[in-house]
Amino acid sequence: MATHNTLHNALLQSALKLGITYNMTVKPILIHPNPILTTRAEEVHHVAGEKLSGKLLTFIEDMKDTLIASAGVGLAANQVGSLERVILLNANYCAEVDGQSIVPFEGIVALVNPVVTILDDTLMPHREGCLSIPHVFMDVERPASVQIDYIDVDGKARQFKTQAGLFNAAVQHEIDHLDGIMFPDNLSAFQRRRAWKKLEKERAQLAETLNYPFV
Numbered sequence: 001m002a003t004h005n006t007l008h009n010a011l012l013q014s015a016l017k018l019g020i021t022y023n024m025t026v027k028p029i030l031i032h033p034n035p036i037l038t039t040r041a042e043e044v045h046h047v048a049g050e051k052l053s054g055k056l057l058t059f060i061e062d063m064k065d066t067l068i069a070s071a072g073v074g075l076a077a078n079q080v081g082s083l084e085r086v087i088l089l090n091a092n093y094c095a096e097v098d099g100q101s102i103v104p105f106e107g108i109v110a111l112v113n114p115v116v117t118i119l120d121d122t123l124m125p126h127r128e129g130c131l132s133i134p135h136v137f138m139d140v141e142r143p144a145s146v147q148i149d150y151i152d153v154d155g156k157a158r159q160f161k162t163q164a165g166l167f168n169a170a171v172q173h174e175i176d177h178l179d180g181i182m183f184p185d186n187l188s189a190f191q192r193r194r195a196w197k198k199l200e201k202e203r204a205q206l207a208e209t210l211n212y213p214f215v
Contacts, residue, residue, distance in 0.1 A: 001074040001173045001183075002129035025062045026069045027080040028213040029131050031206065032182060032199065037132055041076075041083045041178040043113050044151070051155040052112065056084070060110045060153060063088050067108060070212035072131050074170045076177030079132050085113045087174035091167070098165035105160075111150040114175050119161060120145035126169035128183050134210055135202045136195050140186050142172045 030037055044056060052060075059082065067075040067088050077086040091105035123141035130136070144164040148171060152158050162168035173183055184195040206214065 001170045002070075002072055002131045002134065025065050026213060027062055027066045028215045029066065029070060029075075029079050030081060031203075031214050032133050032196075034132075034215075036078055036081055036083065037177070037182060038180040039078070039083060040180045041078055041085045043085050046113065046151055046155065048157070049155070052151070052153060056086075056112075057153065059084070060086060060088070063110070064108050066212075070131055073166070074174040075131065076174045078177050078180070085178050087111050087114060087171075087178065089167070089170055089174065094165075094167035094170060098163075098167050102163040102165060103167045110153050111148065111171075112152070114148050114150040114171070114178070116172065116175055117147040117149070118143045118145075119147055124164045124168075126166065128169060128173055130173070130183055131212070133182065133184070133195065133199055134206060134214075136184075136198045138184065138187055138191060138195055140169070140173075140183050142169055142186075144168070146172060148175075 046052065063075055063077065063080060063086065066080055067090060072090065073093060074087060074089045077084045088108055088110050089105070091103050091109050092107055095103040120143060122144040124144045125139045125141050127137055128140045145162055146168065147159060147161050149157070149159050162171060176183065184192045187195065202209070
């Protein structure tokens, strides 16, 4: 998930607090249309009580580097070419927007095999963008509160609940990615056409306007 360019500096400051360095593995982000972005990711094989594989942990670190370098709010594995059910969220930035009291994490958090349960189906609008659909921002309505069950980087089963705000929108946005759903898919047909038209208009200038590698 991306945010407005005017907030880019704030995200960079958040990244600095997270320990951004120049010795990072930054993966190129896939730009729509790409079939991986619309393909459902597969669950990560995990045996209860066991730690995650070293390969997966390295991939998560690469995703973290990529999220920091792109100054994004969140990132799904699909967006860097992997069909594994893994998402990352910049909780620090979300807390700056929402308030620390309703964001249950600090730093960048990785969720493996996240599962959503709707707790409050009241639809709440939130302005959303996407690193894979650059320069396009639309209001998307999502349930006001959800429960997320997931596996953390230590291989432990965890759970948290959200409240309406950026973090709530971001976690649902990223899990949508794992199901092959792009945020314009949640809009009306008219708004969806506007989103794709805007992306096509911007596509020729992406090399000059984006601050992160893409394919």
